[in-house]
Amino acid sequence: MSNKDEILNNIRKNTKTVYGMPKIVIDAIQYPDIRTKFMESMELVGGKAIELKQDEDINQCIRELYPTVTSIVSNIPGITIANINPDRIVFPNELDGTDLAVVKGEIGVAENGSVWISRVIKEKALYFVSENLIILLDKKDLVHNMHEAYQRVEMTNHDFGVFISGPSKTADIEQTLVIGAHGARDVTVILQI
Numbered sequence: 770m771s772n773k774d775e776i777l778n779n780i781r782k783n784t785k786t787v788y789g790m791p792k793i794v795i796d797a798i799q800y801p802d803i804r805t806k807f808m809e810s811m812e813l814v815g816g817k818a819i820e821l822k823q824d825e826d827i828n829q830c831i832r833e834l835y836p837t838v839t840s841i842v843s844n845i846p847g848i849t850i851a852n853i854n855p856d857r858i859v860f861p862n863e864l865d866g867t868d869l870a871v872v873k874g875e876i877g878v879a880e881n882g883s884v885w886i887s888r889v890i891k892e893k894a895l896y897f898v899s900e901n902l903i904i905l906l907d908k909k910d911l912v913h914n915m916h917e918a919y920q921r922v923e924m925t926n927h928d929f930g931v932f933i934s935g936p937s938k939t940a941d942i943e944q945t946l947v948i949g950a951h952g953a954r955d956v957t958v959i960l961q962i
Contacts, residue, residue: 797914803879804960807911810882814935815948816956818882820908823962827905831871834957835901838868844890845873845905861894870899870953874906876921877958880914883934884958885922893929897937902953904933908960 800806804820811818821830828850831841842864843851848871858864872895874884884904886896896902912918922930937952948954 795916797916798880799913800879803911803913804908806879806913807877807882807958807960810879811935811956811958812882814882815938816882816935816958818958818960820960821962827959827961830959831869831903834903835869838901840866840868841871842867842869842895842899843871845871855895856891858892861892861898864892864895864898867895867899869901869903870895871903871905872896874904874958875910876918877906877911877960878913878915878918878932879911881934883915883918883932885918885930885932888929893931896931896933897952899953900949901955902933902957904956904958906958906960908962911960 808818819830819834821827827847831848831850840853841848841851842853842855844854844856845851851871853867855864855870872886873889874886876885878884884906886904912921918932933952933956936948936954936956937950938946938948939950940946
């Protein structure tokens with residue numbers, strides 16, 4: 770018998786009373802206007818959130834937001850402005866130098882302005898190497914808080930997922946804020962109907 774088994778057996782043998790797990794009720798924060806709170810939280814963390822008007826063309830909206838970018842990477846059907854499909858690259862380092870990535874978000878969290886993104890592209894490096902990141906998110910996929918978000922996250926179909934909240938930032942070095950050290954310098958969430 771291993772030391773671990775021996776220790777566990779001793780604990781079991783000397784446990785007098787066994788208690789069941791308590792029922793935990795989480796009364797997490799709720800917002801009267803979830804959309805407005807999400808947009809405020811995105812701004813607070815240094816990102817932007819805009820609403821796409823019902824008759825507005827997504828490609829024109831992207832071009833107006835980022836008029837000077839040249840390499841636009843996306844595998845989302847309907848994003849015709851993209852000139853690189855990330856699923857067709859051979860090596861992840863081919864994504865280095867990406868000006869703009871357009872990706873699909875799954876859950877937006879009003880509490881902190883974060884968006885859950887699971888890996889639906891070949892190389893997850895795209896989420897972090899692009900200079901600018903646009904996340905497309907359906908308004909119906911907004912939740913109030915992280916408790917609700919975690920209840921909706923499903924990792925069964927994907928091998929990777931991440932919450933992204935605004936541009937990458939760090940102040941680890943000499944307590945000087947650096948934007949874009951570990952990811953995009955600019956993050957925009959486009960809320961769609």
